[in-house]
Amino acid sequence: MAPRLQLLSRATQVAPSTPYQPVAPFLYPALHQQQRAASILSSLSDVKAAYGHRIRRGRGPSSGKGKTSGRGMNGQKQHGKVPWGMNGGQTKDEVINPEKGFVNNFSVDMSPVNLDRIQYWINQGRLDPSKPITLRHLHDSRCIHGIKDGIKLLARGKEELKTPINIVVSRASADAIAAIEKLGGTVTTRFYTKPSIGRILRGETDDMHSLQSRIQMAPAGMEGAEAVAQTISEDRRKYRYRLPDPTSRKDLEYYRDEAHRGYLSHLVEAGHGPSLFFKTPGIVPPGRRRASAKGKGVVAKGENRIW
Numbered sequence: 001m002a003p004r005l006q007l008l009s010r011a012t013q014v015a016p017s018t019p020y021q022p023v024a025p026f027l028y029p030a031l032h033q034q035q036r037a038a039s040i041l042s043s044l045s046d047v048k049a050a051y052g053h054r055i056r057r058g059r060g061p062s063s064g065k066g067k068t069s070g071r072g073m074n075g076q077k078q079h080g081k082v083p084w085g086m087n088g089g090q091t092k093d094e095v096i097n098p099e100k101g102f103v104n105n106f107s108v109d110m111s112p113v114n115l116d117r118i119q120y121w122i123n124q125g126r127l128d129p130s131k132p133i134t135l136r137h138l139h140d141s142r143c144i145h146g147i148k149d150g151i152k153l154l155a156r157g158k159e160e161l162k163t164p165i166n167i168v169v170s171r172a173s174a175d176a177i178a179a180i181e182k183l184g185g186t187v188t189t190r191f192y193t194k195p196s197i198g199r200i201l202r203g204e205t206d207d208m209h210s211l212q213s214r215i216q217m218a219p220a221g222m223e224g225a226e227a228v229a230q231t232i233s234e235d236r237r238k239y240r241y242r243l244p245d246p247t248s249r250k251d252l253e254y255y256r257d258e259a260h261r262g263y264l265s266h267l268v269e270a271g272h273g274p275s276l277f278f279k280t281p282g283i284v285p286p287g288r289r290r291a292s293a294k295g296k297g298v299v300a301k302g303e304n305r306i307w
Helices: 003-012 025-030 115-123 135-140 174-182 194-201 211-217 222-238 249-255
Strands: 111-114 151-154 166-169 186-189 289-291 297-299
Touching: 111 115, 115 174, 135 194, 151 166, 151 174, 174 186
Parallel strands: 111 151, 166 186
Antiparallel strands: 289 297
């Protein structure tokens, strides 16, 4: 064979080379490859059966709504409209079976908690009796589930309570107050609102102190005023919201009552009652005239005014 043909045959017999791989195969999962999906928003469409045609009533029998237009042959419904609650001339249902009662928009829904449950939680170590037990502690320890308008302390199982506690709730019964104070504990009722309860559970508000309670705890004088101002400034840095105080007369009278152990009872003067509407019998304001036994007017002791 000629030399030229031998060179050509050798060139055709060269071993095939392996394909070029710029990256090792085991690195493929770690590589971030950009992918773009084709957008189908411009081509979305509903099925043809979803578009219904308007029913043309009274246009012949072929549509199925001709002649009587789907109302039937006879009766009041075929000729006109029937008033709501019409029974064909009989007495209406709302007259025979009327709605009874009413909805009290001013009622409150308190979550009850009893003394036996609190003692059981203390025995399990889920409540610390050495610190004041507040609304937040009762909720976080799952002693109560869900708080709507507040917590009311009840006296079920008061004979099982053996530990003196200091508790702050919305309301408390007289038996519960007597049972706790018999052991040397204290009960304080304070005002809460629904928004404030939610902020307390989220840690955005102090669960016990407001402006009125700070003033009550502070001593008299300039030192007490400075201590209150410093504590309020610290609360502003710590909490986002301030705990509100009551504004309605009903709430003010409840938390001004010492029998309810209200936190505003310090505002009631000696000899006065918690009510803001009724005057306390036997107390005459300064400068007012008081009728004597002889029928003559006697000026009560007070400021010496000309008029």
